[in-house]
Amino acid sequence: MISRNRTPSRYVYYGLHLYFSGLSLRKASERLSQMYKRNHVSIWNWIQKYRPQKLKASRRRILEYIVDETMLKVGSEYIWLWVAIEPANRQILALSISKERNMFVAERYLSNLIKVHGKHPVSTDDGGTWYPMACRFLNLDHHIHSSYEKSVIERTMQYIKDRTESFDDYFPCRIKNCKLKHVRNWLRLFVDYHNNEIKHVN
Template sequence: MITRNKTPSKYVYYALHLYFSGLSLRRASERPSQLFKRNHVSIWNWIQKYKPQKMQSRRRKVLEYIVDETMLKVGSEYIWLWVAIEPKNRQILTLSISKERNMFVAERFIGGLVKFNGKHPVSTDGGTWYPMACKFLGLKHHNHSPYEKSIIERTMQYIKDRTESFDDYFPCRVKNCKLSHVRNWLNMFLDYHNSEIKLVK
């Protein structure tokens, strides 16, 4: 939840909703101006303070893990974003970032999924780091079907569109950054995205 903020939480969530719907920070601050007046810096601060609900407070029914990774730019460096979704409800199961892409990172990422959701088949794009990671974890592995490829690619593009906006407005200038602000942002994105899917259904 939002802490140390005098603005009513319903207004905070409304502003965040506007932002994650694709508006810039300035536009997200202008739209609700008839209800309350806050500038784009206030919304940025809400993003930093936001603590997403524990989406994994209980196990969800999972048919399989559709996993993929993509490169993102944070400031002057590039990082890897790892994403896992569930094909039936299309919710994002988890997001993770790393500065390297290899079998050990893939194993750690998928292992986190298994620890909470149990063992299920893993679908990937055929990256060479996935089969061995799945073998070590005792999981069945296969390449994406056309349907699986379609939904994971749409999800990845949706995330990339949002993260590009984030880096344009607030590029990281910290040397040897620990990327905690990126993790906080992605956690809020995951919370919002999954909540929206539930509402649609």
């Protein structure tokens, strides 16, 4: 995929995952070498060739956005993870993090979402007022999750949370006032991997 030495793509992804999770190049290569022998220079080369891209507009017709947020722990602090998926193919359309959860953050998140994918109805849970207010401001149709939509987003959120526990359990952030760049990079890599896996399954 990325490397010239024909390293299987799953090991390239795992090496990038380790680095983006906060390990040094040498520590990442040590972990990776427990399964597949590669030195820190190999991982450095993969990083140079990997460019986390903003999510592109889906080629499929989007019926609606299923949107939700959840709390994650990064080091000693908590952050909010915002996720939007498309119900038909279950691909992640947008993913963002913030240190606050309110109408202004929701409006900015939805605004960035429609810049990429256009205006579509928004489905959310009934737990907060920030989504209805943000949708009203952006002139978006808003409704509460159906039972199907709720099950789809809950499975997706749990899937993400299961795989982001490494932030706190294995790679705690010790940088004071961290800007969370490594978290954003890891999440972009995760979305790339997740959407490609969904695409192959479909």
